[in-house]
Amino acid sequence: MKKGCPYGTHRVIEPKGVLPQPALKIDNNMEIYDNEILIDVHTLNIDSASFTQIKQEAGDNEEKIKEIMMNIVNTRGKHQNPVTGSGGMLIGNVEKIGNSLEGKTNLKVGDKIATLVSLSLTPLRIDEILQMRKNIDQVDIKGKAILFESGIYSIIPKDLPENLALSVLDVAGAPAQTAKLVQPGHKVVVIGGGGKSGMLCLYEAKKRAGITGQVICIGPKEKSIELPRKLNLADAYITADATNAVEVMEKVKEATNGEMADIVINCVNVANTEMASILAAKNDGLIYFFSMATSFTKAALGAEGVGRDNTMIIGNGYTRGHAEIALQIMRESEALRKVYEELYA
Amino acid sequence: MKKGCPYGTHRVIEPKGVLPQPALKIDNNMEIYDNEILIDVHTLNIDSASFTQIKQEAGDNEEKIKEIMMNIVNTRGKHQNPVTGSGGMLIGNVEKIGNSLEGKTNLKVGDKIATLVSLSLTPLRIDEILQMRKNIDQVDIKGKAILFESGIYSIIPKDLPENLALSVLDVAGAPAQTAKLVQPGHKVVVIGGGGKSGMLCLYEAKKRAGITGQVICIGPKEKSIELPRKLNLADAYITADATNAVEVMEKVKEATNGEMADIVINCVNVANTEMASILAAKNDGLIYFFSMATSFTKAALGAEGVGRDNTMIIGNGYTRGHAEIALQIMRESEALRKVYEELYA
Numbered sequence: 001m002k003k004g005c006p007y008g009t010h011r012v013i014e015p016k017g018v019l020p021q022p023a024l025k026i027d028n029n030m031e032i033y034d035n036e037i038l039i040d041v042h043t044l045n046i047d048s049a050s051f052t053q054i055k056q057e058a059g060d061n062e063e064k065i066k067e068i069m070m071n072i073v074n075t076r077g078k079h080q081n082p083v084t085g086s087g088g089m090l091i092g093n094v095e096k097i098g099n100s101l102e103g104k105t106n107l108k109v110g111d112k113i114a115t116l117v118s119l120s121l122t123p124l125r126i127d128e129i130l131q132m133r134k135n136i137d138q139v140d141i142k143g144k145a146i147l148f149e150s151g152i153y154s155i156i157p158k159d160l161p162e163n164l165a166l167s168v169l170d171v172a173g174a175p176a177q178t179a180k181l182v183q184p185g186h187k188v189v190v191i192g193g194g195g196k197s198g199m200l201c202l203y204e205a206k207k208r209a210g211i212t213g214q215v216i217c218i219g220p221k222e223k224s225i226e227l228p229r230k231l232n233l234a235d236a237y238i239t240a241d242a243t244n245a246v247e248v249m250e251k252v253k254e255a256t257n258g259e260m261a262d263i264v265i266n267c268v269n270v271a272n273t274e275m276a277s278i279l280a281a282k283n284d285g286l287i288y289f290f291s292m293a294t295s296f297t298k299a300a301l302g303a304e305g306v307g308r309d310n311t312m313i314i315g316n317g318y319t320r321g322h323a324e325i326a327l328q329i330m331r332e333s334e335a336l337r338k339v340y341e342e343l344y345a
Numbered sequence: 346m347k348k349g350c351p352y353g354t355h356r357v358i359e360p361k362g363v364l365p366q367p368a369l370k371i372d373n374n375m376e377i378y379d380n381e382i383l384i385d386v387h388t389l390n391i392d393s394a395s396f397t398q399i400k401q402e403a404g405d406n407e408e409k410i411k412e413i414m415m416n417i418v419n420t421r422g423k424h425q426n427p428v429t430g431s432g433g434m435l436i437g438n439v440e441k442i443g444n445s446l447e448g449k450t451n452l453k454v455g456d457k458i459a460t461l462v463s464l465s466l467t468p469l470r471i472d473e474i475l476q477m478r479k480n481i482d483q484v485d486i487k488g489k490a491i492l493f494e495s496g497i498y499s500i501i502p503k504d505l506p507e508n509l510a511l512s513v514l515d516v517a518g519a520p521a522q523t524a525k526l527v528q529p530g531h532k533v534v535v536i537g538g539g540g541k542s543g544m545l546c547l548y549e550a551k552k553r554a555g556i557t558g559q560v561i562c563i564g565p566k567e568k569s570i571e572l573p574r575k576l577n578l579a580d581a582y583i584t585a586d587a588t589n590a591v592e593v594m595e596k597v598k599e600a601t602n603g604e605m606a607d608i609v610i611n612c613v614n615v616a617n618t619e620m621a622s623i624l625a626a627k628n629d630g631l632i633y634f635f636s637m638a639t640s641f642t643k644a645a646l647g648a649e650g651v652g653r654d655n656t657m658i659i660g661n662g663y664t665r666g667h668a669e670i671a672l673q674i675m676r677e678s679e680a681l682r683k684v685y686e687e688l689y690a
Contacts, residue, residue, distance in 0.1 A: 007591075007624070007651055009591055017589065017591055017592070018589075018590075018591065019590055019591060019620065019651075021650055116649075117649070117650055117652065118646075118650060121650060150651045150652045150653075151652060152649075152652040173649070244362065244363075245363075245364055246352075246354055246362055246363065246364065247362070275364065279352070289641070289659070292641075292642055292645065294641045295641065296634070296637075296639045296640065296641040296644075296659060297637055299641075299659045300637065300659050300660055300661060300662065301463075301662070303661045303662075303663065304461075304462070304497075304518070304661060304662035304663045305366055305462055305463060305466060306352055306364075306495045307462065307495045307496060307497040307663055308495075308661070308663065309661070309663060309664050309665050310661060311658060311661075312658065312659040312661060313656060313657065313658060313659070314634070314641060314644045314645050314657040314658070314659060315645055316645060316648045316649060316653070316654070316655060316656075316657060317645065317646070317648075317649035318648065318649045318652055318653065318654060319654050320654050
């Protein structure tokens with residue numbers, strides 16, 4: 001087998017020298033390199049923004065949607081929407097494993113996996129589009145794909161429904177990072193604690209902070225903290241507007257007897273919540289921004305403006321074991337599992 | 346004395362409840378609260394973007410510039426340019442210290458200080474504009490200002506020229522954070538190592554990594570690494586385009602015998618250098634983004650896309666002792682001091 005680069009640069013056709021994601025065209029020949037994994041694909045989970053654009057372009061005509069999708073893959077070697085730039089993920093079975101990966105991967109031929117890297121960088125060949133579930137952006141296909149050595153994935157667990165597993169894997173980074181950061185005795189604030197990733201973060205924070213710690217859930221309205229409260233995911237609940245830094249600071253001060261938080265986890269996909277996150281933390285507290293609405297400069301200049309020695313971390317959707325940690329929550333908490341099955345699966 | 350909030354919210358007139366920076370108007374009455382410091386101001390260092398805008402609006406007429414500046418301060422109670430939103434910093438002598446700060450501050454009445462928080466949140470009164478040095482954005486005034494309890498400052502050292510001190514203080518956060526992060530034996534890459542903050546970072550990194558560590562300077566061209574090389578600030582020098590992730594990765598791999606960096610410090614104010622920073626680091630390495638051109642989403646999604654468990658930190662311009670750490674470099678290294686006097690003071 002030919003030797004490949006861990007990041008798949010050996011597959012890039014145009015322009016030369018870039019990574020597969022920014023590349024315009026990559027090689028989707030299905031003869032694998034020594035560090036690649038061949039996947040027999042059955043379902044594509046198209047990124048929501050991408051699929052919406054495709055449906056619009058096609059006037060919601062199914063045959064036209066198929067044509068557009070086939071055209072994208074034939075042109076680019078990957079399902080990267082040229083308008084939105086985004087991809088999605090896929091589900092399939094491991095068909096072949098490159099020989100240099102032996103002993104380095106826990107995968108076996110036949111395992112059913114979901115890839116957790118974007119379709120926007122994944123070599124893909126579609127032989128036939130079988131059927132689509134347009135309401136949940138899923139398309140069943142006959143086809144093959146390549147997972148690079150650096151590509152992350154999760155084995156679909158046999159004891160959880162596939163759609164539940166997928167919806168949890170989608171936000172797996174946040175609870176896994178929470179689990180790694182929170183120590184016994186920590187005071188933890190989760191901003192946006194009532195949302196899909198927020199509730200998983202609360203669960204992990206409470207488990208790690210323990211009886212000597214304090215976990216505080218913040219949501220914008222009484223309704224948005226109703227569910228965490230019902231499930232007893234936190235020690236205290238606050239309704240506050242996360243774009244109002246002073247309001248959040250005052251309420252966290254009251255809830256913590258003036259001590260403020262050791263760790264603030266921002267899970268709220270709303271702009272202008274950087275300052276509230278900073279002021280909810282202790283002077284040397286840590287702030288973990290998981291929200292994609294975070295502005296780098298607002299965070300950096302905001303902390304400096306109030307003379308705060310905070311450590312501010314850019315939320316990384318991946319951390320070792322993130323899928324296992326997040327899926328385990330669904331096994332441990334029957335109540336959370338029921339909620340996720342109802343709302344997100 | 347009246348009791349004030351550490352962040353100065355007691356001075357906000359409009360809109361109520363926000364912090365002084367986003368406020369439209371703050372109170373610049375110079376009767377101090379118990380946790381404020383009164384400063385007798387002699388020089389304003391107007392933010393470069395702001396001063397350029399004012400000069401343009403005034404058609405470069407000095408009397409018109411004065412009028413615009415007086416108008417800003419009279420309207421807003423602070424020198425926050427309504428077009429650019431930015432401020433600047435000031436230099437002056439401590440005139441009075443609020444009584445609740447006794448024992449909490451190292452300042453004495455008479456100390457000459459530079460405020461390191463923005464003029465965009467600092468209560469200011471201008472009695473008279475005395476003269477201006479338009480080429481370096483400095484304006485001498487007769488006036489007073491207020492430093493809030495959370496406001497950061499530096500005492501201007503008596504043994505360094507004032508302009509040298511100011512130019513070093515401007516980028517003090519980067520070398521101070523470097524000093525705190527780098528441990529003996531670390532491999533450290535500084536992207537943009539030939540710039541104003543980059544060279545200070547190299548100096549601190551080399552000092553902390555020591556003989557068992559390795560410090561690597563990256564610049565775009567031979568010319569841009571000439572100065573660090575002449576001053577012997579690093580152990581290895583690389584010319585590479587920081588927007589080309591693959592090129593940077595390959596060259597760092599070669600320089601580190603395949604080990605890659607424990608810590609990557611990004612000091613280059615150019616867009617699209619997130620991926621190069623990520624791929625220059627070890628799988629669990631730390632990346633410190635000091636560049637204001639950093640995109641939060643490009644960093645977050647970039648690391649996930651290549652399955653990297655990196656810790657990525659949003660550069661905070663402030664950390665405890667940052668001014669002392671940065672100024673000390675000018676005392677320790679005569680060579681660097683000469684360069685900074687020539688280029689930046």
